[in-house]
Ligand SMILES: Nc1ncnc2c1ncn2[C@@H]1O[C@H](COP(=O)(O)OP(=O)(O)OP(=O)(O)O)[C@@H](O)[C@H]1O
């Protein structure tokens with residue numbers, strides 16, 4: 295997948311910008327706070343319709359303006375395509391794909407495929423479980439956009455169930471919970487099936503990448519840490535998880551009423567990373583964490599390549615300076631002429647031989 299052209303209007307600190315990109319490595323240089331990450335954020339936004347910095351869409355509108363517009367021309371599966379996204383508080387999202395107005399963003403997630411690698415990812419292993427869940431669920435949604443609805447339904451049922459729990463116990467509340475428990479269990483079972491699936495596909499790719507970076511001296515393993523594993527039956531994954539989850543929800547009801555929230559389910563699960571059977575979260579050095587997160591990103595690239603038949607666009611925000619020589623080389627050997635890459639850098643070091651360079655200053659960008 296190749297992003298050919300990007301035009302920004304009122305996006306973050308960009309008033310108006312238009313850039314044609316190289317299909318290889320695009321090196322975006324500039325001092326701090328000039329707009330480098332903002333550019334990557336705009337590209338990633340075309341892919342997921344949310345900010346990878348977790349900002350609300352309204353925060354992406356340039357100060358004192360009332361809308362932003364991102365326009366793009368890209369090549370996917372050898373066909374030229376265009377994708378434009380506008381947002382304003384009043385009209386919300388306006389999206390045009392190949393010139394045609396689209397009513398909903400959800401089915402368009404992953405039309406433009408991106409993988410972001412930022413300093414936050416370097417902390418994924420030791421960070422919070424919700425970041426790890428978001429990582430996994432993000433993979434699911436980008437490879438199968440239609441699964442988004444399952445997550446929405448689950449979150450909705452969870453909010454409703456929690457609201458009932460907060461209201462305290464009554465017969466009416468118990469009746470309501472029966473309905474929400476079922477919705478939670480059905481959608482939860484589907485989430486678990488998809489998480490298991492994606493982890494099984496990701497696992498060998500990540501291990502391979504990790505073996506390459508470490509020269510085979512270390513073995514990385516990912517495991518899913520959920521409370522419903524014991525219910526899983528290979529022959530009937532959906533039914534076994536749904537019924538197991540229902541059983542646990544009923545059993546936890548009293549405690550949940552006391553606590554005022556749903557204490558159990560896929561929204562509390564986690565992923566763990568092991569190196570040679572040691573949990574990285576507890577025993578991993580900073581270097582091991584970095585290697586593991588790099589392997590994870592390379593695995594992600596390969597996963598999407600396998601799924602879509604072509605590599606996604608890779609966005610590297612401020613991570614190169616965090617990687618030592620051997621890790622950089624591992625990354626470069628994957629990118630090498632195959633993956634269109636956008637790299638931000640505050641320095642002037644020449645890391646990629648054939649990179650096309652750009653300079654960003656106060657929300658303006660020009661080729662060097
Ligand atoms: N909605 C907005 N309107 C105008 N300016 C904004 C908006 N949001 C962020 N900015 C500005 O964008 C700048 C930050 O841009 P960005 O995060 O892209 O910097 P950067 O070049 O990546 O810097 P660093 O090297 O520190 O990461 C800040 O000056 C900030 O004030």
Ligand SMILES: [Mg+2]
Pocket residue numbers: 330331332611612638
């Ligand atoms: Mg930045």
